Amino acid sequence: xxxxxxxxxxxxxxxxxxxxxxxxxxxxxxxxxxxxxxxxxxxxxxxxxxxxxxxxxxxxxxxxxxxxxxxxxxxxxxxxxxxxxxxxxxxxxxxxxxxxxxxxxxxxxxxxxxxxxxxxxxxxxxxxxxxxxxxxxxxxxxxxxxxxxxxxxxxxxxxxxxxxxxxxxxxxxxxxxxxxxxxxxxxxxxxxxxxxxxxxxxxxxxxxxxxxxxxxxxxxxxxxxxxxxxxxxxxxxxxxxxxxxxxxxxxxxxxxxxxxxxxxxxxxxxxxxxxxxxxxxxxxxxxxxxxxxxxxxxxxxxxxxxxxxxxxxxxxxxxxxxxxxxxxxxxxxxxxxxxxxxxxxxxxxxxxxxxxxxxxxxxxxxxxxxxxxxxxxxxxxxxxxxxxxxxxxxxxxxxxxxxxxxxxxxxxxxxxxxxxxxxxxxxxxxxxx
Ligand code: XMP
Numbered sequence: 001x002x003x004x005x006x007x008x009x010x011x012x013x014x015x016x017x018x019x020x021x022x023x024x025x026x027x028x029x030x031x032x033x034x035x036x037x038x039x040x041x042x043x044x045x046x047x048x049x050x051x052x053x054x055x056x057x058x059x060x061x062x063x064x065x066x067x068x069x070x071x072x073x074x075x076x077x078x079x080x081x082x083x084x085x086x087x088x089x090x091x092x093x094x095x096x097x098x099x100x101x102x103x104x105x106x107x108x109x110x111x112x113x114x115x116x117x118x119x120x121x122x123x124x125x126x127x128x129x130x131x132x133x134x135x136x137x138x139x140x141x142x143x144x145x146x147x148x149x150x151x152x153x154x155x156x157x158x159x160x161x162x163x164x165x166x167x168x169x170x171x172x173x174x175x176x177x178x179x180x181x182x183x184x185x186x187x188x189x190x191x192x193x194x195x196x197x198x199x200x201x202x203x204x205x206x207x208x209x210x211x212x213x214x215x216x217x218x219x220x221x222x223x224x225x226x227x228x229x230x231x232x233x234x235x236x237x238x239x240x241x242x243x244x245x246x247x248x249x250x251x252x253x254x255x256x257x258x259x260x261x262x263x264x265x266x267x268x269x270x271x272x273x274x275x276x277x278x279x280x281x282x283x284x285x286x287x288x289x290x291x292x293x294x295x296x297x298x299x300x301x302x303x304x305x306x307x308x309x310x311x312x313x314x315x316x317x318x319x320x321x322x323x324x325x326x327x328x329x330x331x332x333x334x335x336x337x338x339x340x341x342x343x344x345x346x347x348x349x350x351x352x353x354x355x356x357x358x359x360x361x362x363x364x365x366x367x368x369x370x371x372x373x374x375x376x377x378x379x380x381x382x383x384x385x386x387x388x389x390x391x392x393x394x395x396x397x398x399x400x401x402x403x404x405x406x407x408x409x410x411x412x413x414x415x416x417x418x419x420x421x422x423x424x425x426x427x428x429x430x431x432x433x
Contacts, residue, residue: 002047003029003123004115009068011035011084013056017253018098019082021288022105027117031286032253035059035068039075050113051077055084078112080104121291121298125157128283132161141242141281144230145170145196146313147184149306150246150284153292155188156299157283158244164195167240169233171226174202175315175329178337187302197237201229206324213323213361215433222314234276243278247285248292309354310388318433322361327414328376332359334412335378342404348382352394355382357408358421358432366416377417378408383430391425 006023008030010016016032023030028049033042035053042048051072059066067086073079081087082101083094091108095101109115141158145151145168158166168188172181181198188194208221234240284292296306312318320332335357343349358379366373380401385391405418421428 003118003127004049004113005045005047006030006050006052006109006113006115007037007042007045007048008032008052008054009035009037011053011055011066011068012058012060013054013083014058015056015082015101016054017250017288019052019054019101019105022102023109024119024288024291026106026109027119028109028115029119029286035066038069039071042072042075042077048077049115050108051079052108053079053081053084053087053089055082055086059084078108080108080112121294124287124291124295125160125298128157129161132158132281132283135281136162136165136242139165139241140237140239141166141244142234142237142240142278143168143244145184145188147176147180147305148246148311149289149296149308150248150292152184152187152301152305153296153299154244154246154284155194156192156296156301158281159188159192159194160299166195166244167237168194168196169199169230170196171199171201171229171233173205173222173226173229173315173317174200175205175222175317175320177311177316177340178333183302183305187305197233199229199233201225204229206326209317209324211323215318218317218324218433219314222317226313231276241279242281244281244283247282249284249286249288252285307350309349309352312431318431319356319358321358321432328359328361331376331378331412331415332357335359335408335415338407338411339380339404342400342407343382346397346400348394348396348400352382353384353391354430355380355394357381359415360432364417368416373416375414375416377419378412378415379419379421379432380404381421381430381432383425385425385430388430389425391430393422393424396420 006028008016008019010032020030020032053068065086073088079089080091080093081089093104095104141162143151143155143158143166145155155168170181170184185196185198189196205222205225208225209218212218212221287295293306316329316332317324320329339355339357343352343355358381359376360379363374363376366375382394382396383391384394401420408415408418
Protein backbone atom coordinates (compact mmCIF):
# COMPACT_ATOMS: atom_id res chain seq x y z
CA UNK A 1 0.00 0.00 0.00
CA UNK A 2 1.45 3.33 -1.04
CA UNK A 3 0.74 6.10 1.42
CA UNK A 4 -0.41 9.54 0.34
CA UNK A 5 2.35 12.10 0.60
CA UNK A 6 2.69 15.85 0.90
CA UNK A 7 6.04 17.12 -0.38
CA UNK A 8 7.74 20.13 1.22
CA UNK A 9 10.19 21.87 -1.07
CA UNK A 10 13.15 23.17 0.85
CA UNK A 11 13.97 26.78 0.15
CA UNK A 12 15.96 27.22 3.30
CA UNK A 13 13.28 27.69 5.93
CA UNK A 14 14.09 26.49 9.42
CA UNK A 15 10.41 25.56 9.64
CA UNK A 16 10.61 22.66 7.17
CA UNK A 17 10.91 19.95 9.78
CA UNK A 18 8.17 21.52 11.91
CA UNK A 19 5.87 21.47 8.89
CA UNK A 20 6.78 17.86 8.07
CA UNK A 21 6.11 16.79 11.64
CA UNK A 22 2.80 18.67 11.83
CA UNK A 23 1.58 16.97 8.65
CA UNK A 24 2.63 13.55 9.90
CA UNK A 25 0.84 14.32 13.16
CA UNK A 26 -2.30 14.71 11.03
CA UNK A 27 -1.74 11.13 9.89
CA UNK A 28 -0.44 12.04 6.44
CA UNK A 29 3.06 11.18 5.30
CA UNK A 30 5.33 14.10 4.42
CA UNK A 31 8.88 14.45 3.14
CA UNK A 32 11.23 17.36 2.52
CA UNK A 33 12.72 17.45 -0.99
CA UNK A 34 15.27 19.79 -2.64
CA UNK A 35 13.77 23.02 -3.99
CA UNK A 36 14.80 22.23 -7.59
CA UNK A 37 13.20 18.79 -7.82
CA UNK A 38 11.80 18.38 -11.35
CA UNK A 39 8.18 17.69 -12.17
CA UNK A 40 9.20 14.29 -13.58
CA UNK A 41 10.90 13.40 -10.30
CA UNK A 42 7.85 14.50 -8.39
CA UNK A 43 5.56 12.48 -10.67
CA UNK A 44 7.80 9.45 -10.19
CA UNK A 45 6.97 9.51 -6.48
CA UNK A 46 3.46 8.60 -7.72
CA UNK A 47 1.54 9.29 -4.53
CA UNK A 48 2.15 13.03 -4.10
CA UNK A 49 -1.09 14.76 -3.17
CA UNK A 50 0.17 18.30 -2.73
CA UNK A 51 3.26 20.51 -2.60
CA UNK A 52 4.36 23.03 -0.01
CA UNK A 53 6.87 25.67 -0.98
CA UNK A 54 8.59 26.73 2.20
CA UNK A 55 10.64 29.90 1.80
CA UNK A 56 11.77 31.70 4.87
CA UNK A 57 14.91 33.48 5.79
CA UNK A 58 17.64 31.48 4.04
CA UNK A 59 16.29 31.23 0.51
CA UNK A 60 19.33 32.84 -1.01
CA UNK A 61 22.17 31.01 -2.76
CA UNK A 62 25.14 33.02 -4.09
CA UNK A 63 23.29 36.27 -3.49
CA UNK A 64 20.23 35.23 -5.54
CA UNK A 65 16.83 34.40 -4.17
CA UNK A 66 16.01 30.83 -5.23
CA UNK A 67 12.74 29.46 -6.50
CA UNK A 68 11.25 26.13 -7.49
CA UNK A 69 11.32 24.96 -11.16
CA UNK A 70 8.87 27.09 -13.09
CA UNK A 71 6.79 24.27 -14.62
CA UNK A 72 5.92 23.06 -11.15
CA UNK A 73 3.31 25.80 -11.00
CA UNK A 74 1.42 24.25 -13.92
CA UNK A 75 1.99 20.59 -13.06
CA UNK A 76 -1.45 20.17 -11.54
CA UNK A 77 -0.54 19.70 -7.89
CA UNK A 78 -2.27 21.75 -5.22
CA UNK A 79 0.40 24.19 -4.01
CA UNK A 80 0.72 26.43 -0.99
CA UNK A 81 3.62 28.80 -0.33
CA UNK A 82 4.82 29.63 3.16
CA UNK A 83 6.94 32.75 3.60
CA UNK A 84 7.87 32.87 -0.06
CA UNK A 85 7.03 35.99 -2.01
CA UNK A 86 8.39 34.71 -5.35
CA UNK A 87 5.79 31.95 -5.60
CA UNK A 88 3.46 32.22 -8.56
CA UNK A 89 0.47 30.89 -6.66
CA UNK A 90 -2.58 32.44 -5.05
CA UNK A 91 -2.06 30.43 -1.92
CA UNK A 92 0.66 32.52 -0.23
CA UNK A 93 0.57 32.43 3.55
CA UNK A 94 2.64 33.93 6.34
CA UNK A 95 1.49 32.21 9.55
CA UNK A 96 1.98 34.23 12.75
CA UNK A 97 2.32 31.31 15.13
CA UNK A 98 2.21 27.52 15.39
CA UNK A 99 -1.55 27.41 15.97
CA UNK A 100 -2.17 29.29 12.74
CA UNK A 101 0.37 27.13 10.89
CA UNK A 102 -1.40 24.02 12.12
CA UNK A 103 -4.83 25.24 11.01
CA UNK A 104 -3.55 26.22 7.56
CA UNK A 105 -1.85 22.86 7.10
CA UNK A 106 -4.93 20.92 8.15
CA UNK A 107 -7.16 22.66 5.69
CA UNK A 108 -4.58 22.41 2.88
CA UNK A 109 -3.87 18.70 3.41
CA UNK A 110 -7.46 17.52 3.71
CA UNK A 111 -9.67 20.12 1.94
CA UNK A 112 -7.43 20.97 -1.00
CA UNK A 113 -5.19 17.93 -1.44
CA UNK A 114 -7.81 15.39 -0.29
CA UNK A 115 -5.04 13.33 1.25
CA UNK A 116 -6.05 10.26 3.19
CA UNK A 117 -4.82 9.98 6.77
CA UNK A 118 -3.17 6.59 6.31
CA UNK A 119 0.29 7.26 7.78
CA UNK A 120 0.66 5.03 10.80
CA UNK A 121 3.23 2.60 12.09
CA UNK A 122 1.34 -0.54 11.09
CA UNK A 123 1.26 0.59 7.46
CA UNK A 124 4.85 1.82 7.63
CA UNK A 125 6.06 -1.55 8.94
CA UNK A 126 4.12 -3.51 6.33
CA UNK A 127 5.46 -1.29 3.54
CA UNK A 128 9.02 -1.60 4.81
CA UNK A 129 8.84 -5.38 5.11
CA UNK A 130 7.81 -5.57 1.48
CA UNK A 131 10.56 -3.14 0.39
CA UNK A 132 13.26 -4.90 2.42
CA UNK A 133 12.31 -8.29 0.97
CA UNK A 134 12.44 -6.85 -2.52
CA UNK A 135 15.83 -5.18 -1.92
CA UNK A 136 17.54 -8.07 -0.18
CA UNK A 137 16.10 -11.13 -1.95
CA UNK A 138 17.73 -14.25 -0.53
CA UNK A 139 21.00 -12.49 0.45
CA UNK A 140 22.34 -11.83 3.93
CA UNK A 141 22.38 -8.54 5.83
CA UNK A 142 24.84 -7.51 8.56
CA UNK A 143 23.90 -5.16 11.41
CA UNK A 144 25.99 -3.68 14.23
CA UNK A 145 23.49 -3.96 17.07
CA UNK A 146 24.56 -1.62 19.86
CA UNK A 147 21.36 -1.86 21.86
CA UNK A 148 20.60 1.81 21.18
CA UNK A 149 17.11 2.76 20.03
CA UNK A 150 17.82 3.07 16.30
CA UNK A 151 19.83 -0.11 15.79
CA UNK A 152 17.39 -2.08 17.97
CA UNK A 153 14.39 -0.96 15.93
CA UNK A 154 16.22 -1.72 12.65
CA UNK A 155 17.02 -5.19 13.98
CA UNK A 156 13.42 -5.89 15.02
CA UNK A 157 12.14 -4.73 11.64
CA UNK A 158 14.66 -6.80 9.68
CA UNK A 159 14.01 -9.90 11.79
CA UNK A 160 10.35 -9.56 10.90
CA UNK A 161 11.16 -9.07 7.21
CA UNK A 162 13.97 -11.56 6.58
CA UNK A 163 14.46 -13.56 9.79
CA UNK A 164 17.68 -15.56 9.77
CA UNK A 165 19.09 -13.73 6.74
CA UNK A 166 19.92 -10.94 9.18
CA UNK A 167 23.17 -11.38 11.11
CA UNK A 168 23.44 -9.07 14.12
CA UNK A 169 26.80 -8.43 15.73
CA UNK A 170 26.79 -7.04 19.25
CA UNK A 171 30.18 -5.84 20.43
CA UNK A 172 30.37 -5.48 24.20
CA UNK A 173 33.20 -2.99 24.71
CA UNK A 174 33.02 -3.37 28.47
CA UNK A 175 31.76 0.21 28.80
CA UNK A 176 28.07 -0.64 28.67
CA UNK A 177 25.73 0.12 31.53
CA UNK A 178 24.72 -2.57 34.00
CA UNK A 179 22.87 -5.46 32.29
CA UNK A 180 22.79 -3.67 28.95
CA UNK A 181 24.56 -6.30 26.86
CA UNK A 182 22.68 -9.02 28.72
CA UNK A 183 19.38 -7.42 27.77
CA UNK A 184 20.42 -7.20 24.09
CA UNK A 185 21.09 -10.95 24.16
CA UNK A 186 17.90 -11.68 26.09
CA UNK A 187 15.63 -9.66 23.80
CA UNK A 188 17.20 -10.42 20.43
CA UNK A 189 18.59 -13.92 20.81
CA UNK A 190 16.24 -15.49 23.32
CA UNK A 191 12.96 -13.71 22.56
CA UNK A 192 13.19 -12.69 18.91
CA UNK A 193 15.47 -15.61 17.91
CA UNK A 194 17.83 -13.38 15.97
CA UNK A 195 20.94 -14.72 14.33
CA UNK A 196 23.13 -12.85 16.85
CA UNK A 197 26.89 -12.91 17.21
CA UNK A 198 27.82 -11.69 20.69
CA UNK A 199 31.41 -10.53 21.07
CA UNK A 200 32.72 -9.88 24.55
CA UNK A 201 35.63 -7.56 23.81
CA UNK A 202 35.76 -5.98 27.30
CA UNK A 203 39.28 -7.09 28.14
CA UNK A 204 40.53 -6.06 24.74
CA UNK A 205 39.15 -2.52 25.12
CA UNK A 206 40.40 -2.16 28.69
CA UNK A 207 43.88 -3.22 27.62
CA UNK A 208 43.93 -0.66 24.80
CA UNK A 209 42.71 2.04 27.19
CA UNK A 210 45.13 1.25 29.98
CA UNK A 211 46.82 4.42 31.30
CA UNK A 212 45.17 6.61 28.64
CA UNK A 213 43.87 9.71 30.43
CA UNK A 214 43.21 12.16 27.61
CA UNK A 215 39.45 12.30 26.79
CA UNK A 216 39.85 12.70 23.03
CA UNK A 217 42.43 9.92 22.91
CA UNK A 218 40.05 7.65 24.83
CA UNK A 219 37.23 8.39 22.37
CA UNK A 220 39.50 7.71 19.38
CA UNK A 221 40.71 4.40 20.78
CA UNK A 222 37.18 3.24 21.58
CA UNK A 223 35.89 4.24 18.11
CA UNK A 224 38.79 2.66 16.21
CA UNK A 225 38.76 -0.54 18.25
CA UNK A 226 35.02 -0.86 17.76
CA UNK A 227 35.43 -0.81 13.99
CA UNK A 228 38.33 -3.26 14.17
CA UNK A 229 36.33 -5.79 16.19
CA UNK A 230 33.27 -5.39 13.99
CA UNK A 231 35.37 -5.79 10.86
CA UNK A 232 37.01 -8.96 12.20
CA UNK A 233 33.58 -10.45 12.82
CA UNK A 234 32.32 -9.36 9.40
CA UNK A 235 35.26 -11.11 7.70
CA UNK A 236 34.39 -14.38 9.44
CA UNK A 237 30.92 -14.37 7.88
CA UNK A 238 30.18 -15.67 4.40
CA UNK A 239 27.99 -14.20 1.73
CA UNK A 240 27.03 -10.90 3.32
CA UNK A 241 26.00 -8.39 0.67
CA UNK A 242 24.16 -5.77 2.70
CA UNK A 243 24.89 -3.62 5.71
CA UNK A 244 21.89 -2.34 7.68
CA UNK A 245 22.10 1.00 9.43
CA UNK A 246 19.91 2.88 11.86
CA UNK A 247 20.06 6.09 9.87
CA UNK A 248 17.07 8.26 10.73
CA UNK A 249 15.53 11.35 9.15
CA UNK A 250 17.35 13.99 11.24
CA UNK A 251 20.69 12.38 10.17
CA UNK A 252 19.71 13.00 6.57
CA UNK A 253 18.42 16.52 7.12
CA UNK A 254 21.41 17.47 9.30
CA UNK A 255 23.85 16.24 6.67
CA UNK A 256 22.86 19.40 4.86
CA UNK A 257 20.48 20.04 2.04
CA UNK A 258 21.25 22.55 -0.70
CA UNK A 259 20.13 25.49 1.38
CA UNK A 260 20.60 24.40 4.97
CA UNK A 261 24.02 24.66 6.52
CA UNK A 262 25.62 21.36 7.40
CA UNK A 263 25.08 20.91 11.11
CA UNK A 264 27.04 17.71 11.48
CA UNK A 265 28.20 15.19 8.96
CA UNK A 266 26.04 12.13 8.66
CA UNK A 267 27.48 9.49 10.93
CA UNK A 268 27.14 5.79 10.30
CA UNK A 269 29.27 2.72 10.80
CA UNK A 270 31.64 4.75 8.55
CA UNK A 271 35.29 3.98 8.66
CA UNK A 272 34.81 0.42 7.49
CA UNK A 273 37.59 -0.46 5.06
CA UNK A 274 36.81 -0.12 1.38
CA UNK A 275 37.41 -3.76 0.55
CA UNK A 276 34.42 -4.66 2.70
CA UNK A 277 31.82 -3.58 0.23
CA UNK A 278 28.19 -3.61 1.13
CA UNK A 279 25.02 -2.08 -0.19
CA UNK A 280 23.10 -0.22 2.50
CA UNK A 281 19.73 -1.07 3.98
CA UNK A 282 18.37 1.93 5.86
CA UNK A 283 14.69 1.27 6.57
CA UNK A 284 14.26 4.08 9.14
CA UNK A 285 15.62 6.90 7.01
CA UNK A 286 12.18 8.52 6.75
CA UNK A 287 11.46 8.58 10.48
CA UNK A 288 11.86 11.17 13.21
CA UNK A 289 13.06 9.91 16.58
CA UNK A 290 9.61 9.74 18.17
CA UNK A 291 8.37 7.78 15.14
CA UNK A 292 11.32 5.37 15.47
CA UNK A 293 10.19 4.78 19.07
CA UNK A 294 6.58 4.26 18.01
CA UNK A 295 7.82 1.79 15.40
CA UNK A 296 9.80 -0.07 18.08
CA UNK A 297 6.74 -0.30 20.32
CA UNK A 298 4.63 -1.57 17.41
CA UNK A 299 7.29 -4.22 16.75
CA UNK A 300 7.02 -5.36 20.37
CA UNK A 301 10.38 -4.16 21.74
CA UNK A 302 10.52 -3.56 25.51
CA UNK A 303 9.68 -0.06 26.75
CA UNK A 304 13.11 0.43 28.41
CA UNK A 305 14.86 -0.27 25.13
CA UNK A 306 12.71 2.04 23.06
CA UNK A 307 12.54 4.92 25.52
CA UNK A 308 16.05 4.76 26.85
CA UNK A 309 17.86 8.06 27.40
CA UNK A 310 20.68 9.09 25.06
CA UNK A 311 23.88 7.23 25.78
CA UNK A 312 27.22 8.20 24.23
CA UNK A 313 28.95 5.75 21.89
CA UNK A 314 32.07 5.58 24.11
CA UNK A 315 29.72 4.62 26.94
CA UNK A 316 30.84 4.70 30.54
CA UNK A 317 34.37 5.29 29.22
CA UNK A 318 33.73 9.05 29.26
CA UNK A 319 32.17 8.91 32.74
CA UNK A 320 35.03 7.07 34.34
CA UNK A 321 37.27 10.12 34.20
CA UNK A 322 40.94 9.98 33.28
CA UNK A 323 42.66 6.63 32.85
CA UNK A 324 40.02 3.91 33.24
CA UNK A 325 40.44 1.35 36.01
CA UNK A 326 38.21 -1.66 36.71
CA UNK A 327 37.61 -0.40 40.22
CA UNK A 328 36.26 3.00 39.14
CA UNK A 329 34.42 1.57 36.12
CA UNK A 330 32.54 -0.70 38.50
CA UNK A 331 31.74 2.31 40.72
CA UNK A 332 30.32 4.24 37.73
CA UNK A 333 28.29 1.24 36.55
CA UNK A 334 26.83 0.41 39.96
CA UNK A 335 26.04 4.01 40.92
CA UNK A 336 24.45 4.62 37.49
CA UNK A 337 22.24 1.55 38.01
CA UNK A 338 21.10 2.85 41.41
CA UNK A 339 20.42 6.31 39.99
CA UNK A 340 18.34 4.86 37.15
CA UNK A 341 16.40 2.60 39.48
CA UNK A 342 15.54 5.43 41.87
CA UNK A 343 14.68 7.82 39.04
CA UNK A 344 12.30 5.24 37.61
CA UNK A 345 10.67 4.72 41.02
CA UNK A 346 10.15 8.48 41.36
CA UNK A 347 8.83 8.83 37.79
CA UNK A 348 11.80 11.05 36.91
CA UNK A 349 12.87 8.72 34.10
CA UNK A 350 9.96 10.06 32.04
CA UNK A 351 10.69 13.67 32.93
CA UNK A 352 14.45 14.16 32.85
CA UNK A 353 16.26 14.12 29.51
CA UNK A 354 19.56 12.59 30.61
CA UNK A 355 20.89 11.46 33.99
CA UNK A 356 23.97 9.56 34.96
CA UNK A 357 26.87 9.36 37.38
CA UNK A 358 30.53 10.24 36.97
CA UNK A 359 33.52 8.99 38.94
CA UNK A 360 36.62 11.21 38.87
CA UNK A 361 40.18 9.98 39.21
CA UNK A 362 40.91 11.43 42.62
CA UNK A 363 40.08 10.38 46.16
CA UNK A 364 39.04 12.24 49.28
CA UNK A 365 39.26 11.50 52.98
CA UNK A 366 36.24 10.11 54.75
CA UNK A 367 35.25 7.98 57.70
CA UNK A 368 33.54 4.58 57.58
CA UNK A 369 32.91 2.30 60.58
CA UNK A 370 34.91 4.66 62.80
CA UNK A 371 37.93 4.35 60.56
CA UNK A 372 39.58 6.76 58.18
CA UNK A 373 39.01 5.95 54.53
CA UNK A 374 40.41 7.39 51.33
CA UNK A 375 38.00 6.75 48.46
CA UNK A 376 36.35 8.12 45.30
CA UNK A 377 33.41 10.52 45.03
CA UNK A 378 30.39 9.87 42.79
CA UNK A 379 28.96 12.89 40.97
CA UNK A 380 25.32 12.84 39.95
CA UNK A 381 24.28 14.72 36.81
CA UNK A 382 20.68 15.21 35.64
CA UNK A 383 19.88 17.62 32.82
CA UNK A 384 17.08 18.79 30.60
CA UNK A 385 17.52 20.03 27.06
CA UNK A 386 15.81 20.17 23.70
CA UNK A 387 18.77 19.71 21.38
CA UNK A 388 21.75 19.01 23.69
CA UNK A 389 23.35 22.31 22.60
CA UNK A 390 22.32 23.98 25.84
CA UNK A 391 21.03 22.33 29.01
CA UNK A 392 19.62 23.17 32.42
CA UNK A 393 19.93 21.04 35.51
CA UNK A 394 16.99 19.15 36.98
CA UNK A 395 16.07 20.49 40.43
CA UNK A 396 15.72 17.15 42.14
CA UNK A 397 13.71 16.85 45.27
CA UNK A 398 16.01 16.62 48.34
CA UNK A 399 14.37 13.46 49.67
CA UNK A 400 15.05 11.63 46.40
CA UNK A 401 18.60 12.91 46.29
CA UNK A 402 19.18 11.79 49.89
CA UNK A 403 17.83 8.32 49.15
CA UNK A 404 20.09 7.94 46.12
CA UNK A 405 23.05 9.19 48.15
CA UNK A 406 22.36 6.72 50.98
CA UNK A 407 22.10 3.84 48.55
CA UNK A 408 25.28 4.73 46.66
CA UNK A 409 27.25 5.09 49.90
CA UNK A 410 25.91 1.81 51.24
CA UNK A 411 26.06 -0.29 48.06
CA UNK A 412 28.90 0.94 45.86
CA UNK A 413 32.43 -0.14 46.70
CA UNK A 414 35.32 2.35 46.99
CA UNK A 415 33.02 5.38 47.29
CA UNK A 416 32.71 7.67 50.34
CA UNK A 417 31.13 10.86 48.97
CA UNK A 418 28.27 11.89 46.63
CA UNK A 419 27.99 15.29 44.94
CA UNK A 420 25.36 16.87 42.70
CA UNK A 421 26.51 18.75 39.62
CA UNK A 422 24.69 22.11 39.54
CA UNK A 423 26.23 23.39 36.31
CA UNK A 424 24.18 24.29 33.24
CA UNK A 425 25.49 24.03 29.69
CA UNK A 426 27.17 26.41 29.05
CA UNK A 427 29.56 26.80 30.94
CA UNK A 428 29.72 23.05 31.50
CA UNK A 429 29.01 20.39 28.89
CA UNK A 430 26.56 17.60 29.67
CA UNK A 431 29.27 14.93 29.90
CA UNK A 432 32.41 15.57 31.93
CA UNK A 433 34.79 14.43 29.19
P1 XMP B 1 28.05 17.27 25.69
O1 XMP B 1 28.87 16.61 26.74
O2 XMP B 1 28.84 17.64 24.47
O3 XMP B 1 27.00 16.19 25.22
O4 XMP B 1 27.26 18.44 26.22
C1 XMP B 1 25.89 16.43 24.40
C2 XMP B 1 25.18 15.10 24.15
O5 XMP B 1 25.99 14.25 23.33
C3 XMP B 1 26.27 13.03 24.00
N1 XMP B 1 27.66 12.68 23.70
C4 XMP B 1 28.06 11.75 22.82
N2 XMP B 1 27.37 10.89 22.05
N3 XMP B 1 29.38 9.98 21.23
C5 XMP B 1 28.03 10.01 21.27
O6 XMP B 1 27.41 9.21 20.57
C6 XMP B 1 30.16 10.80 21.96
O7 XMP B 1 31.39 10.74 21.91
C7 XMP B 1 29.46 11.72 22.80
N4 XMP B 1 29.86 12.69 23.66
C8 XMP B 1 28.75 13.25 24.19
C9 XMP B 1 26.04 13.30 25.46
O8 XMP B 1 25.73 12.12 26.19
C10 XMP B 1 24.92 14.30 25.42
O9 XMP B 1 23.66 13.65 25.28
